[in-house]
Amino acid sequence: MNLDIAQATRVYDAAARAKADRLLTDHQGIQTFVRSVAVFGRRLGENAQDEFWKPVLRALRRVQYDVTSVPLPLNHASLALKDSAGLLEQRLGHVEALFPTIAPAASAVVQQIAELATRQEDPLTDAVASVLEDEQPHDLRHAVLLRSTHHALAVREHLRDRQISARPLTAEALTGDLVAWHLVAVGPRRWFPPFVIAAPRALALTFVHFRWIRDSEPEDQAFPAVFPGTRKSSIGTHSKSAPVDETALLIDAEALLPVIDWHAISRAAITPPEDPDVANASLFLLADGFAVYLDARQGSRAYIVDPDAEDDMRVRQEPLTQIGPGSFLLLRRGGGGDYIRPIADQILRENASAVRALQMEWKQLLNEKVRVLGPWAVAERLRTLGLASATDMNVRYWSSFDTIATGDVGDFMAIMKLIGLTERTEELWSSMQLIRAAHVRAGQHIRKLLSREVLAASSVELRERGVTHFELEELGGGTLSVFRVAAKSPKLVPVARSHLRHPFAVGRDLWHG
Amino acid sequence: MFMVIYVGTASNGDGAYGLDPQEHETAPGSGRRPLDPAYGGLCYRSHLGWEPIPAWARTLFDFGSWLANTRGPQPRVLALVLPTRTFAGPFILTGTVIGAARMSYKSNDPAIHFEILASLPVGTPVTVRDGSRQKRGILLGTEVREGARRIRVQVEKPPGELTHSLPPSLALRVRPIEADLSADQLPKNQKGKALVRHAGFLGCVLGGLDSYEYALHSEAHGLLVGNTRILRHEIFDPRLGAKAANQRAVYEGKLQDVLRVRQWQATDQHFRSDVLTASPRGGNGTSAIPVAPLVIFDGAEGFVRLRHHWPDADWVVVLDRTARSFSDGVAALVQDWVKRDDNLPAQGMPVLPVSEVLAYGRRAR
Numbered sequence: 119m120n121l122d123i124a125q126a127t128r129v130y131d132a133a134a135r136a137k138a139d140r141l142l143t144d145h146q147g148i149q150t151f152v153r154s155v156a157v158f159g160r161r162l163g164e165n166a167q168d169e170f171w172k173p174v175l176r177a178l179r180r181v182q183y184d185v186t187s188v189p190l191p192l193n194h195a196s197l198a199l200k201d202s203a204g205l206l207e208q209r210l211g212h213v214e215a216l217f218p219t220i221a222p223a224a225s226a227v228v229q230q231i232a233e234l235a236t237r238q239e240d241p242l243t244d245a246v247a248s249v250l251e252d253e254q255p256h257d258l259r260h261a262v263l264l265r266s267t268h269h270a271l272a273v274r275e276h277l278r279d280r281q282i283s284a285r286p287l288t289a290e291a292l293t294g295d296l297v298a299w300h301l302v303a304v305g306p307r308r309w310f311p312p313f314v315i316a317a318p319r320a321l322a323l324t325f326v327h328f329r330w331i332r333d334s335e336p337e338d339q340a341f342p343a344v345f346p347g348t349r350k351s352s353i354g355t356h357s358k359s360a361p362v363d364e365t366a367l368l369i370d371a372e373a374l375l376p377v378i379d380w381h382a383i384s385r386a387a388i389t390p391p392e393d394p395d396v397a398n399a400s401l402f403l404l405a406d407g408f409a410v411y412l413d414a415r416q417g418s419r420a421y422i423v424d425p426d427a428e429d430d431m432r433v434r435q436e437p438l439t440q441i442g443p444g445s446f447l448l449l450r451r452g453g454g455g456d457y458i459r460p461i462a463d464q465i466l467r468e469n470a471s472a473v474r475a476l477q478m479e480w481k482q483l484l485n486e487k488v489r490v491l492g493p494w495a496v497a498e499r500l501r502t503l504g505l506a507s508a509t510d511m512n513v514r515y516w517s518s519f520d521t522i523a524t525g526d527v528g529d530f531m532a533i534m535k536l537i538g539l540t541e542r543t544e545e546l547w548s549s550m551q552l553i554r555a556a557h558v559r560a561g562q563h564i565r566k567l568l569s570r571e572v573l574a575a576s577s578v579e580l581r582e583r584g585v586t587h588f589e590l591e592e593l594g595g596g597t598l599s600v601f602r603v604a605a606k607s608p609k610l611v612p613v614a615r616s617h618l619r620h621p622f623a624v625g626r627d628l629w630h631g
Numbered sequence: 632m633f634m635v636i637y638v639g640t641a642s643n644g645d646g647a648y649g650l651d652p653q654e655h656e657t658a659p660g661s662g663r664r665p666l667d668p669a670y671g672g673l674c675y676r677s678h679l680g681w682e683p684i685p686a687w688a689r690t691l692f693d694f695g696s697w698l699a700n701t702r703g704p705q706p707r708v709l710a711l712v713l714p715t716r717t718f719a720g721p722f723i724l725t726g727t728v729i730g731a732a733r734m735s736y737k738s739n740d741p742a743i744h745f746e747i748l749a750s751l752p753v754g755t756p757v758t759v760r761d762g763s764r765q766k767r768g769i770l771l772g773t774e775v776r777e778g779a780r781r782i783r784v785q786v787e788k789p790p791g792e793l794t795h796s797l798p799p800s801l802a803l804r805v806r807p808i809e810a811d812l813s814a815d816q817l818p819k820n821q822k823g824k825a826l827v828r829h830a831g832f833l834g835c836v837l838g839g840l841d842s843y844e845y846a847l848h849s850e851a852h853g854l855l856v857g858n859t860r861i862l863r864h865e866i867f868d869p870r871l872g873a874k875a876a877n878q879r880a881v882y883e884g885k886l887q888d889v890l891r892v893r894q895w896q897a898t899d900q901h902f903r904s905d906v907l908t909a910s911p912r913g914g915n916g917t918s919a920i921p922v923a924p925l926v927i928f929d930g931a932e933g934f935v936r937l938r939h940h941w942p943d944a945d946w947v948v949v950l951d952r953t954a955r956s957f958s959d960g961v962a963a964l965v966q967d968w969v970k971r972d973d974n975l976p977a978q979g980m981p982v983l984p985v986s987e988v989l990a991y992g993r994r995a996r
Contacts, residue, residue: 120717120861120864120865121715121717121718122717122868122870123675123677123684123685123688123717123718123868123870124675124677124678125717126685126687126715126717126718127685127687127688129714129715129717130685130687130714130715130983130985132714133714133985134984134985292953293953293954312952313952313953313957316714316952317713317714317715317951317952317953318714339987340712340950340952340957340961340987340989341712341961341964341965341968341987341989343965344965344968344989427858427860427910431910444955
């Protein structure tokens with residue numbers, strides 16, 4: 119992001135002057151619940167890997183993470199503790215006979231969630247308020263740093279209701295020109311990236327968390343391998359802080375963080391068995407509790423938005439291998455995942471249906487060959503027909519309805535020979551060229567529209583919430599959305615092609631984005 | 632709370648940036664020292680009006696100047712970890728360009744320059760200074776007039792064919808340029824272009840250097856590798872100015888007046904530095920790789936991808952703590968540091984108290 123000299127001076131000023139401290143707070147009910155979850159986890163032992171108990175543990179961990187990281191009243195609708203308790207009660211309804219030694223502990227924990235759900239207490243917001251109440255009015259604003267964007271909107275409204283003048287944001291928002299007067303981070307330091315303290319964007323930084331969470335001193339040195347142990351920043355104790363609970367069993371900060379269960383997330387959006395058209399896909403977890411599958415075959419690309427890139431690179435196709443946490447994916451919600459095709463069809467005007475029918479015709483014939491012979495045999499035959507680059511992967515690529523055609527007319531001719539359309543090669547090739555040109559123009563059009571849109575909306579929303587949406591008339595329905603990628607699955611997942619590129623909401627127990 | 636580390640030594644830094652523009656820190660062994668007077672008059676326009684350039688910016692200028700003044704046979708690597716990359720690369724390069732220009736200025740001998748011009752082929756494109764303006768021309772070789780040798784430069788095409796004839800004492804007014812130019816492409820009437828766009832600003836920033844002489848010389852003192860959109864925005868930022876000593880008036884200018892980035896100059900204008908995009912797809916892959924004694928990698932991306940192009944140059948790596956590519960840059964630096972020749976003696980190196988600096992020497996190729 120572009121800063122000017124005055125803004126950069128504020129950043130350097132903050133880096134030189136910032137003081138960091140901790141304000142420890144407490145809540146008996148939450149502490150009891152978190153301890154009970156730990157005890158329950160230990161009691162589960164090997165049963166924790168049982169498919170029956172896995173979702174129970176996930177739900178408990180989600181509740182545990184929410185109540186220790188989100189500054190909202192315990193009975194707030196966004197936390198939905200009552201719903202969680204209800205769902206868990208249902209699941210555990212007939213478990214006593216099956217797991218007589220575990221069931222009572224499970225029921226006790228669920229009972230505690232139900233009890234918390236009725237409480238109006240708001241310990242984390244109270245702590246934030248007590249940090250900020252002594253601050254004098256200043257031209258710089260205060261901010262509340264959240265670990266994830268999931269409840270950001272609810273927190274924003276809640277802070278407003280409680281007349282706390284501070285904007286909620288996540289660490290990604292601290293990379294721009296923002297310099298706050300007082301930044302109150304909700305959670306232990308280890309929950310946040312090192313730059314939050316190494317390049318502070320506030321003159322004062324307070325970490326607010328429960329006193330029974332064990333945090334550690336900052337490791338903000340850039341070159342620890344070169345200068346081991348030479349840099350030690352320290353975090354002081356806020357004057358209003360409760361003492362560390364020496365008698366309590368401290369819980370490590372990391373133990374409260376959500377663990378991404380890729381297998382469970384994938385299973386939640388599994389391919390319907392009746393859909394035979396399956397692709398190997400990468401699963402991307404996105405900000406705001408969403409996820410998307412993208413085709414991971416070799417050479418696959420997806421559109422990304424890079425707000426800081428040079429003008430013609432701001433919206434561009436990027437190899438999937440280059441897309442990871444922090445990237446901004448451009449996706450279409452509703453109306454089919456593809457946003458290039460509808461615009462390309464508008465560009466093709468009255469020719470669209472005819473050339474699309476021709477595209478469908480030869481692809482269907484090629485797919486039929488693949489179905490009967492298999493992709494390896496089709497590739498071999500194509501090679502004997504002179505298409506030297508034919509491999510099973512390429513055959514799958516050419517036969518996909520998402521792709522247009524080969525790049526070379528000679529290669530295309532070989533495919534036409536194989537599927538018995540040699541005489542129509544010229545007609546089909548020129549139609550595919552029309553489609554290709556329309557797709558290129560559609561990409562340019564989107565780039566132009568989004569560059570304008572991204573600029574107009576400024577990148578603040580993207581940086582603060584990790585997601586922004588655009589309604590584009592040209593799409594004929596559906597919304598174009600830009601999502602920040604939070605994580606990428608380490609393994610590929612077989613997914614129905616019809617599921618690719620469609621962002622979907624992930625169950626709240628599965629992903630806490 | 633925050634500290635600076637350089638070449639394995641740690642010390643406290645508690646300066647308030649932007650509040651104390653008079654001094655900054657230097658590496659161990661030299662104590663504090665006053666800022667270079669040439670930058671003392673630099674200022675920027677904030678919403679409050681003109682303000683002295685902040686201390687962090689001056690330190691970066693001085694760091695660039697230190698790089699130019701201490702360059703030796705062994706290539707160096709200096710990595711700066713900063714809370715923001717904003718303006719860091721352009722400010723360091725400005726210090727380097729001015730420092731290097733000062734050193735090369737002393738060695739400009741008109742007699743030697745005359746002989747260099749005389750040895751160039753007839754038809755070589757040149758610029759010739761005419762007062763405060765610069766004309767394009769082509770060399771016509773030498774002539775002897777009134778018993779003295781002179782260099783001849785044609786600046787207008789027929790029928791006028793205006794030609795300048797300059798004695799050795801004025802030879803420095805004529806400079807070869809990398810341009811495609813022949814006699815029939817010269818204008819019929821040539822008034823020339825203003826040599827310097829913001830003469831007052833440039834004069835203040837260059838200190839004792841002659842602005843016009845400065846603008847008549849091409850030499851790549853340094854190369855910036857980074858996001859060229861952002862770099863251009865900073866280098867052409869119009870909110871920069873300079874005050875001469877004991878004067879109240881502020882001369883407006885841009886870093887480009889000093890840097891004279893070749894890629895953003897007309898082909899008949901002289902340059903002092905280069906830029907190169909760090910993006911793998913920037914410049915559609917056909918950009919020539921400029922050669923420079925100093926390469927400033929503005930961000931990790933260019934360092935990770937492109938550093939092998941300049942094995943004999945000094946490398947400065949500006950790492951923004953908040954950048955996504957930060958850890959990639961650190962990993963690449965540590966990997967390179969393991970192969971270092973030695974740690975770098977860094978006496979007198981201006982250091983920002985909020986930075987971490989890794990400095991080491993590499994083996995020359």
